[in-house]
Amino acid sequence: MNLSTLNPEQRAAVQHTEGPLLLLAGAGSGKTRVITCRIAYLLRRCETPPQAIVAVTFTNKAAREMKERVDDLVGRRQTKGMIVSTFHSLGMRILREDIAKLGYKKNFSIYGAADQARLVRDLLQGIGGERKIDADRVLWKISDAKSRLLSPEQFVPRSQDEAELAAAQLYPRYQRALKAFNAVDFDDILLLSVRLLDEHPDVLERYRDRFRYLMVDEYQDTNPAQYRLLRLLCDGHRNLCVVGDDDQSIYAWRGADVRNILDFEKDFPDARVIKLEQNYRSTGTILSAANAVIRNNTKRKEKALWTSGESGDLIDAILCDDGEDEARVVVEHIHALRARHELAYRDFAILYRTNVQSRAFEEQLRYENIPYVLIGGQQFFDRKEVKDVLAYLQVLVNPRDEVNLLRILNYPRRGIGDTSADRLIRISAEQEKPLWEILKGAGEMPELGEKAQDAIASFVALMERFRERFRRGGRLAEKCRELLAELKMEDEIYRNADDPAKGKRRVENMEEVVNAMASYEEREESPTLSGFLEKVSLLDRDTPGRGTKEEKLAQDAVILMSLHSSKGLEFPCVFLVGMEEEYLPHKKSLHETFDIDEERRLCYVGITRAQRILLLLGAARRKKFGRRIERVPSRFLAEIPAELLRHRKSEARPELSEAEQDKLAAGFFAGMKGLLGE
């Protein structure tokens, strides 16, 4: 840690350790460096014990990277006990200790989107279902209320929207069901943490004593629940340092309230405010483009990003024929640029608005034998076969988890069909006992039919046997393997697969769960089944292949990710793909929320990820749902001054003459201003 390498503003931020601090940090202004230095400064110069420091980030990836960088600065030993985590991991830490005070049991389950949706769908059926209401929309309304800390009693429908009305009706039941199942959803992790600290001063006191220095990254993306959590934790010592940039606020859609950052000075009148405006990341050209785009947003704090560096290359804007062509062009450029600029694969990032866009690039990269890593897109843990395995484990940990219990009750098929399941649920409701308790006695329930009775009895026996086995300790992965073998999961998967090749993939996916568990077990000091499930639920799996040298080398890979997950990262060369209307800005923002500004910020985030080379790509047409659709270039392209761009079209389009190609390219890029007047 060498403070003399910092600019005056950065240094001031590092040295301001006591009292509230607002750090307005533009993209690429060395923000992470300041945060990590500040932590190192606290540890080294102020001799702050590591366990007194809490740094909260927005993603697991960011947390991991920050931790690593601090480790590099001060050494691993000095950071032991320091907390660098996401809000949700921090909440989990609080809940794990004391959730019993709120009437939940310690072995609670975490419900992700799919579990929540299933629950809401069931509840929707419970209330007179005149018409099919979209469970996801109801869920979204409930989630929105929870992120604003509204209790079921406080929730009042704000419109006559059917989802809104259904949400008002279902929110109380939903919350009651979760509690009965001893489960929490993502919003609860924050909401219950806040409630716990609110209602139990002794607990709050404990954390205030321990967490004496709080730091929050991406503060512009905090929602009211997160805000309240921070307020509770820092009241008293008020050592709160928040870092953010309103131009990079991209989570309003899930409840983030940019007022948190805009009103910080109101909340803390004695706050020190420091602006970081010098950019150390990108070339002048890239910065000019970014500034030109973001300038079109009206409600924002005026900022003047500048660089002392060179202006660099022009930005390539490439019109491609279609999606495959776009992927081909990107991969060709990776080959060429890698040679020309001596770049490694890891220096390239392909950024897109929606995760589905990754597929074409994956295919092309694989075809060309270029290593790549796909970030986000929780596709793996969302696969059916994976969720099935996890459901078993979840029920072993928390038998009250009814959503998962119902998922596995007749899978693999064991002769407990819908009729029996419905009866069991009814009995459970009548007797007000958990479903699992009913199952335990179902061996002797004449209303169930003999076959079902036997099936249930042996299911219960199996689960209890394995619960005991897991309790006894020993290798988790080994026991999990035994469980899957005993369930004959593999056979079941093959039986249900319409083609053996697909079945094989699914079996491999299932085995990957066991592998993930094994590697969790290896790296954790005291691994537990519930610990594993928690990691999986919070998507806090390690980046693949860390550790050995071969794995590190294997990590030299092109990176594919959504614009959202790219925030906070930087790459020498960035491909911003799908620069088309309805992708960026996204269709939904056009038709429903009208929040073009947030889409523009997203575009801004993408542009500012690039250090030296930036390419903007789009397709003239695309296959969608199997049919070809003509595409319109993104309005954001037209916001970039022409002198910063080098317009090109992808080569090799045999079905068009050169004149046609020219015409198409001209229409695509030059004529688009006319399209924007709508």
Add this chain to the structure above:
DNA sequence: CTATAGCGGTTTTTT
């Protein structure tokens, strides 16, 4: 209770 075919919705972003 299970197997199958047909239907409809899917595609925003993340913890």
Add this chain to the structure above:
DNA sequence: ACCGCTATAG
């Protein structure tokens, strides 16, 4: 194009 859910028949 594809997946998962539902209705229907066995």
